[in-house]
Each structure stands twice: as structure tokens, then as C-alpha cells.
Amino acid sequence: xxxxxxxxxxxxxxxxxxxxxxxxxxxxxxxxxxxxxxxxxxxxxxxxxxxxxxxxxxxxxxxxxxxxxxxxxxxxxxxxxxxxxxxxxxxxxxxxxxxxxxxxxxxxxxxxxxxxxxxxxxxxxxxxxxxxxxxxxxxxxxxxxxxxxxxxxxxxxxxxxxxxxxxxxxxxxxxxxxxxxxxxxxxxxxxxxxxxxxxxxxxxxxxxxxxxxxxxxxxxxxxxxxxxxxxxxxxxxxxxxxxxxxxxxxxxxxxxxxxxxxxxxxxxxxxxxxxxxxxxxxxxxxxxxxxxxxxxxxxxxxxxxxxxxxxxxxxxxxxxxxxxxxxxxxxxxxxxxxxxxxxxxxxxxxxx
Amino acid sequence: xxxxxxxxxxxxxxxxxxxxxxxxxxxxxxxxxxxxxxxxxxxxxxxxxxxxxxxxxxxxxxxxxxxxxxxxxxxxxxxxxxxxxxxxxxxxxxxxxxxxxxxxxxxxxxxxxxxxxxxxxxxxxxxxxxxxxxxxxxxxxxxxxxxxxxxxxxxxxxxxxxxxxxxxxxxxxxxxxxxxxxxxxxxxxxxxxxxxxxxxxxxxxxxxxxxxxxxxxxxxxxxxxxxxxxxxxxxxxxxxxxxxxxxxxxxxxxxxxxxxxxxxxxxxxxxxxxxxxxxxxxxxxxxxxxxxxxxxxxxxxxxxxxxxxxxxxxxxxxxxxxxxxxxxxxxxxxxxxxxxxxxxxxxxxxxxxxxxxxxxxxxxxxxxxxxxxxxxx
Numbered sequence: 001x002x003x004x005x006x007x008x009x010x011x012x013x014x015x016x017x018x019x020x021x022x023x024x025x026x027x028x029x030x031x032x033x034x035x036x037x038x039x040x041x042x043x044x045x046x047x048x049x050x051x052x053x054x055x056x057x058x059x060x061x062x063x064x065x066x067x068x069x070x071x072x073x074x075x076x077x078x079x080x081x082x083x084x085x086x087x088x089x090x091x092x093x094x095x096x097x098x099x100x101x102x103x104x105x106x107x108x109x110x111x112x113x114x115x116x117x118x119x120x121x122x123x124x125x126x127x128x129x130x131x132x133x134x135x136x137x138x139x140x141x142x143x144x145x146x147x148x149x150x151x152x153x154x155x156x157x158x159x160x161x162x163x164x165x166x167x168x169x170x171x172x173x174x175x176x177x178x179x180x181x182x183x184x185x186x187x188x189x190x191x192x193x194x195x196x197x198x199x200x201x202x203x204x205x206x207x208x209x210x211x212x213x214x215x216x217x218x219x220x221x222x223x224x225x226x227x228x229x230x231x232x233x234x235x236x237x238x239x240x241x242x243x244x245x246x247x248x249x250x251x252x253x254x255x256x257x258x259x260x261x262x263x264x265x266x267x268x269x270x271x272x273x274x275x276x277x278x279x280x281x282x283x284x285x286x287x288x289x290x291x292x293x294x295x296x297x298x299x300x301x302x303x304x305x306x307x308x309x310x311x312x313x314x315x316x317x318x319x320x321x322x323x324x325x326x327x328x329x330x331x332x333x334x335x336x337x338x339x340x341x342x343x344x345x346x347x348x349x350x351x352x
Numbered sequence: 353x354x355x356x357x358x359x360x361x362x363x364x365x366x367x368x369x370x371x372x373x374x375x376x377x378x379x380x381x382x383x384x385x386x387x388x389x390x391x392x393x394x395x396x397x398x399x400x401x402x403x404x405x406x407x408x409x410x411x412x413x414x415x416x417x418x419x420x421x422x423x424x425x426x427x428x429x430x431x432x433x434x435x436x437x438x439x440x441x442x443x444x445x446x447x448x449x450x451x452x453x454x455x456x457x458x459x460x461x462x463x464x465x466x467x468x469x470x471x472x473x474x475x476x477x478x479x480x481x482x483x484x485x486x487x488x489x490x491x492x493x494x495x496x497x498x499x500x501x502x503x504x505x506x507x508x509x510x511x512x513x514x515x516x517x518x519x520x521x522x523x524x525x526x527x528x529x530x531x532x533x534x535x536x537x538x539x540x541x542x543x544x545x546x547x548x549x550x551x552x553x554x555x556x557x558x559x560x561x562x563x564x565x566x567x568x569x570x571x572x573x574x575x576x577x578x579x580x581x582x583x584x585x586x587x588x589x590x591x592x593x594x595x596x597x598x599x600x601x602x603x604x605x606x607x608x609x610x611x612x613x614x615x616x617x618x619x620x621x622x623x624x625x626x627x628x629x630x631x632x633x634x635x636x637x638x639x640x641x642x643x644x645x646x647x648x649x650x651x652x653x654x655x656x657x658x659x660x661x662x663x664x665x666x667x668x669x670x671x672x673x674x675x676x677x678x679x680x681x682x683x684x685x686x687x688x689x690x691x692x693x694x695x696x697x698x699x700x701x702x703x704x705x706x707x708x709x710x711x712x713x714x715x716x717x718x719x720x721x722x723x724x725x726x727x728x729x
Binding site: 028033036066068069070071073074112115116117 | 658664
């Protein structure tokens, strides 16, 4: 089989490439250049740095496979970054990694891999795929601490047919051991953190730098509409935020609502954050069609545990109702539905 | 492997390596010294300077050996703009190599006025446009002899005439890095005061080049130090490189007719073969106005990066003409200057033939490319 391995320069994709080579496949490595400086040069910090692509290149050389850096800066800017900025200014809490997977890696890049006569695209994600009589299934990674199935829920049958996640079958520790055994230079490289294109700074500085003219000051109010203070812009807040509000009230207060049209931030108590249910848009079902209404484990952000909720599909969307109200459901984040280890589907939270 | 990226670099001619190798082992002296070992090196260096000068119709002391084309361009533009402690204005074109354009941008930060002249849709600069941008402040005009991406030949002689007519004191420079292998260059015929060459583009070693500087032209050095090259370029002389450069220049001159015949035949059969199977193929150059070794093509509907990888998989090495440090393709400033939008620019590839190309390589390449294009369309 000829396989295209998306190599970021990290240990996971390095090992994914090595595993494919050891399994005897005809491997091509590629790094997607997603982000560039003003003159098109590779950045020196954050993602897509020269040192990252150099690590990927050197690993590919060690594995004796061809390696390319492919330019996806336009697709990444229009499909991911512009949307990320727009979402924040709309009071949403976007997840750009999911948009990157949807708009770039598992769409345009998957197509390009096919143009290179590659049968499958391999990435270093911690997730597993299985095929049975009913079709392809997407499962959590074998390492519960590293599972990345949440950011892959958009993969349907057509995509799952053409992707493989070899490191998802093992733990992160096993991945590092594998890299050490082969002497890969990325064996001890730290995991990447945060939003890749924001780099060293925080995302609020990034947003101010990108769209400073749209940052409007506004007021902070309580749930009864009483003004508590002012703020410099809605991009400084996310739903459920407790720290950095710039207001001392003697008891914990949380951001419970963001209204970008009036630049109003509403603070409330923890119980005001609780949500009994929400609607989901742009829903993708892994099986290609929605399951009957029922109770699933629902994960509403990358780093929280899934909780039980009743999911009812509607055309192109779904509604979720929890048995127990849940705190800090943030519109813009993804809701992903699981049955045990299996991803059933997911979509974007639009309203609570 | 079929190598059609000779414009990026081309293999060293075996005779060049033969001429260079004694300077690695037996003639190793520092040419600036006073003993016998130094004298041997110095003799070889100055002989190389005379040989290089003769090829260009120049005097020996008008040749400054440099670390390559980029350094030659930096020295020319920076040296002339800052000569005499001034902040002279620079007039150049939108299609120059980055070695010129980025140097000009750097000098703009230092306070030198910079005027960038556009080109027409076929990629040619108008000498009158260049001359019209020259004024009392202008220190240097730099117009390349032929573009490194498209191979489009520029009217350097007419630029020089028009500029000198307007202001005789303005220094005219040409970056001839890409053109020397197929075009005879004589500095008086061209009417230029400075000219850049890089050895590795015509069968010499990488890391060595020259800047021709007409006698009497004042230059502020870029590299400061021991004052080698008459103070114009400090640093221990790269004798081995200079010998390789001069040898490659002579061999290129002697081989040029054969080169133009063979490469011309290869390119003709390549483009004819391609056109039979890809009728909407576009050649990005005016008829009769490009270097014989360049075939810069647009294949509508096929992304250049994807085609490049497909061709690499089949053992054919080509280039998108413009790439960043990581190797990813970027939008070419040359094509942008010719009015290409991003989509069209991303459908262009550069095929460049070289001294090792055989006439029959054109047919083989056309077949590989047409096959790849048909599977991608």
C-alpha cells in the first residue's frame, strides 16, 4: 500500500511514519505549511516553524522516504484562521483544530494524497478505526489520557476508508519508546500545546493584532442587568471564565453570557452557568446517517469528561438534553457523541 | 532520474573539479601571504581573475571574486547606493531576484529611495520606463539579463543606453546569473558597469561568484576586514573556487554553441510533445524572447505543487520557480508582476535544461509530464 504520512515534526507523526515503513508500506512524508510570515517565510515560533519541518525532514530522511513541504497557507487562512477570528468576535468559543481537520487535513490534503496515488493518509492522532459489516467505526485512542477522537468526529465513511491512525492503537509512552528504539530525533520532543498558529503569545493578543479595529469596549452586568464595570472587548472573555474579570465581588462570579452586538458581558453565579440542554448544528454522523434518539455520552470540550445526555437528531442538527444540568457549555465548541469508546457523531454547539 | 532543474543548479563539469582539486591538497597557501606557498596560490588566483575577465571582455582588476550571485548582487546594489557615504537612489525592476529586491528593501530602511519598475504581461521591462525613473539622486540601476524563473530576456543594452543618455554618471548593473550559460556576455556590448555571475549555474562550484566592476566605479564594501580584492571584498581568497569559476566560464564559452543546439532541440521536442497532449498549455514568455534552456509553463487546472510531487515520484526533477526555506511553494513575485493571479501562478512550473541534457530528453520528459497531467485532470 502507498501511504501519505502527515508529519508535523512531532514524535507522534514521526512514529506513525516509522510504523508504516516497518510494516512494509511505500511511504511518502509531507508537512503542511499552514502558516507563514508576511513574506511567505516559515515562522520561527509557534507552528510550521523551520525547525519543525526540519525535524520532519530529518526523520523522513532517516526512514529513507521522500518528503515534501506542501503549501496550505491559503486554505488554512480562509478555512481556519479567518473563521477563528470571526467566531471570537461573535462571542463564540471556536475550536480551530477541528476546523483544520475538517477544512484542510481530511478534505483538501486527503484529496491531494489521492493525487499522489496514495491509498491512505496516515496521521499521528490518538484514535482508532475499525471496519465491520456495518462499515467503518471511529473509536477513542487506546491511551485514555491522550484520546483525540473528539477532534475527528467529522470523519465520515468516505474519509475513514482512506485514513489510518497507527499510534492510536498504543499509549503515548509506547510511542516514545518506539521512537527511542529507532533513535528518532523527535523521541523526547515535548507535545505541542495550545493553538498552533497563535504561537508563543496568547490568543487574545493574536486577535487584537489581527482585528484591532473591531475590538469594542463595553459593559459588564449581572444577571439582573445591573452594571458592574466596563471592559475593553468581548474577546477577553469566554463562557465559564472566572479569572481575569477585572472586578472584585467578594464571591466567585463567572461569565454566563457574551453579547457581541452590544459588547455586553454578563456575570453570574456558578448555578447560572448550568445548562439543561443545547442545540447542535453542522452535525456529522460517522455512520452516514443519524442513530435513533437515545442517551449517549456527550463531550462538550476537549479536556472535559463526557456526560450522559439524550441526543435527538434533526435534519442537519441535533438537540442534547442532560439528566443533570452542565456548567459552561460554550457555543462554538464541538459536542461529540459517544457510545462507549465509539464516536457516533458530533457538531457545533449553537445555542444553550 | 531526469533532471530538469538546471536553473536551480547544474552539475559541476568534471574538468572544473580536475582544475580545482590541486588547490585542496597541494596549492593550499593563503594568497595574501609572502612565502612560496602563498605565491603559488596568489598566482593561481590572479590567473583565474585574468581568465574570467577575458571571457567578459573586461580587465583583470575589474573582477571581484565573491561568495556567489547573492553576494555579488548585494555588493553591487549596496556598494553603489552607499558609495561616498551617501544615500543614493536605486532603480530596479519588479522581477529581479530576491538578492536585488531584498537588498533594495534593506537600503530603503537606511534611507535610500527605491523605485521598482514593473514589466509587461510577457515579463519584459521597458527601457524608457527605467530611464524615466532615474533622477539626480539615482546612484544605481539594476536590471537582470534574463529572469531566473521565466527565462525572459531583458533589454539590458537598451536600458543602459537610455539611462546613460539621461544621466551618464548612474551606475548600471545587471544580474546575469541565469543567462551566462547560454548567452555570450561582453560588458562593453551590454554597456553595463557591473555584472553578477554565480559559478554553480554553469558547471562551476557552489559558493563562488564574481562581480564585474568597471574601472572607476566607486563601491562601499559589504564585507569589512583584511581588505582583499582591492578592499572591495574582505575575506581569505577562495582560490579553489576562483579557479573553478574561471575554468567553468571558459568551458561554458567553448561549449555554448553545442549547448544551444542540444538544449534547443530538447526544449523544442519537449514543448511540441506536451502541446500534442495538452493543447491548452501556455508558455510564459514572448516568442523568441527567452533563454534557450527555460521552459516556464502554465498547465491550466493542475496545481504546480501537486504536479511537482507526481513528477518527482516518476523521477523527473522540476521546480515551481519560487519556494520558501522549508521547500513549500510560494506565490512568485515574478508572475505577480506579470499580472498572474494566485490561481494561475499556482499552475506554473519551470522546466530548465542544462549542459548534461541530451536532445532526446525532451521527448522522455514530455511523456512523463503529459501522463502525470492526464491522471491529475
